[in-house]
Amino acid sequence: xxxxxxxxxxxxxxxxxxxxxxxxxxxxxxSSASSTSKPVKVGSPTAASQAWTADLATYVxxxxxxxxxxxxxxxxxxxxxxxxDLQGYWSMVADDLGAEPRVYxxxxxxxxxxxxxxxxxxTFGEQLATPRVKELVRHAGAxxxxxxxxxxxxxxxxxxxxxxxxWQLRDAVDRFFAKVxxxxxxxxxxxxxxxxxxxxxxxxxxxxxxxxxxxxxQRYGFTFIYTDGLxxxxxxxxxxxxxxxxxxxxxxxxxLDGGDARSCIQGVPAP
Numbered sequence: 001x002x003x004x005x006x007x008x009x010x011x012x013x014x015x016x017x018x019x020x021x022x023x024x025x026x027x028x029x030x031s032s033a034s035s036t037s038k039p040v041k042v043g044s045p046t047a048a049s050q051a052w053t054a055d056l057a058t059y060v061x062x063x064x065x066x067x068x069x070x071x072x073x074x075x076x077x078x079x080x081x082x083x084x085d086l087q088g089y090w091s092m093v094a095d096d097l098g099a100e101p102r103v104y105x106x107x108x109x110x111x112x113x114x115x116x117x118x119x120x121x122x123t124f125g126e127q128l129a130t131p132r133v134k135e136l137v138r139h140a141g142a143x144x145x146x147x148x149x150x151x152x153x154x155x156x157x158x159x160x161x162x163x164x165x166x167w168q169l170r171d172a173v174d175r176f177f178a179k180v181x182x183x184x185x186x187x188x189x190x191x192x193x194x195x196x197x198x199x200x201x202x203x204x205x206x207x208x209x210x211x212x213x214x215x216x217x218q219r220y221g222f223t224f225i226y227t228d229g230l231x232x233x234x235x236x237x238x239x240x241x242x243x244x245x246x247x248x249x250x251x252x253x254x255x256l257d258g259g260d261a262r263s264c265i266q267g268v269p270a271p
Contacts, residue, residue, distance in 0.1 A: 064141040065265050067094050068133075070124045071105035071146035074196050074242060085245050090144055092252035097265040102136055110151040111172040111213075112164050119155035125176045138183040141190060142264040144255065145180075148173075148195040148213045149241070152205040166208060173216045180220070187221030190264035192255055194225040198247075199233055200240035223259040230254060 069075055069090045078088030080103075082095055094101040104127045108115035115121030124147060127133055137143055151169055156162035184191055195213050197206045217224040227250075233240060235247035243251060255261055 065097075065099050066136060066140040067097065067099035067101045067142050067144065067265065068136050068140040069101060069103040069105060069144045069146070070127060071103070071144075072109050072150050073105075073107035074149065075103060075146050076105035076107050076109075077242060078248065087245065087248060089243070089248040089251035089255070090146075092249060093144070093255050093261065096252070096256055097142070097261060099141060099265045102140075104133055105146075108150050110147045110149070111176055112151045112169060113154050116150055116153075116155065116161070123172070123176075125172070125179065128176065128179055134183060137180065142261060143180070143184065143188075143191045145191070145193045146196060148209045149197055149201075151209055152201070166212065169209065169212050170216070173213055174219075177216050177220045177222070180222075189221075189223055189260055191222040192225055192259055192261065193217045193222055194227050194251065194255065196227045196231055196243070196251055198231040198236040198239075198241045198243070200236075225254050225258040227251060227254050 067090070071090070075088060075090055077086070078091070079086050080091040080094070080101060081087055082091070088103075090101055090103060093099070106115055106121045109121050109123060109127075111124055113121075114123055114126075124145070128137060151164055151172075153161040153163050180191060181188070193213060195206075195210045197210070214224045230250040231241075231243055231247050235244055235250060236242060237244055
């Protein structure tokens with residue numbers, strides 16, 4: 001097993017302390033108990049230590065084999081069924097790594113956007129603020145953040161949309177990754193970020209969004225995955241935005257080949 005992050009160590013310490021309390025609390029006795037009662041035999045400390053070690057190893061292994069995913073509809077509209085036409089790129093990555101995916105993705109969501117359709121939903125930062133999601137991000141073997149495609153314009157009310165200025169995008173992106181860095185540590189090589197972009201949409205928007213996101217990823221020392229040219233007319237569906245099966249396969253390969261993903265998921269294989 002590889003080196004644990006500080007978050008894993010903290011979780012392990014909490015686990016061990018809980019086990020210690022359970023072991024030494026023992027049964028309660030009343031004040032009227034006979035002085036001739038036989039002492040309770042609590043078992044061998046060596047055996048207890050071995051049990052703690054085995055349980056702790058399983059606990060940490062389960063944390064290490066989790067793949068957490070944030071995304072927009074490029075993640076949300078796909079499933080986790082191996083070989084299915086709608087299998088998502090993140091599912092393909094999880095299959096290759098032997099990981100257990102946990103996906104927090106909504107159509108239209110992004111660093112700024114709550115969702116373009118109906119202007120409802122959650123930003124990535126709001127998803128991350130949920131206590132359960134925060135703990136998974138802290139302890140996961142790997143984190144995938146797919147987004148930015150929707151952060152070119154946002155709801156302006158009355159069914160209208162407004163261009164998102166660069167300063168607003170930079171601020172939202174930086175705040176999100178600052179939170180990730182506090183949870184996982186800066187320079188976490190197992191945090192992967194990609195901005196997939198099909199042939200639909202303005203190239204100028206693609207370049208400015210990709211630049212803002214990649215610069216933030218570089219500042220925090222995470223792994224940016226370049227996906228230029230992967231989503232084409234041939235590898236996207238009719239809307240020229242969402243990937244086909246082979247488009248998802250190309251994105252998955254980019255993640256697997258663009259960093260050291262295979263060393264991030266540790267411990268026992270997923271059942």
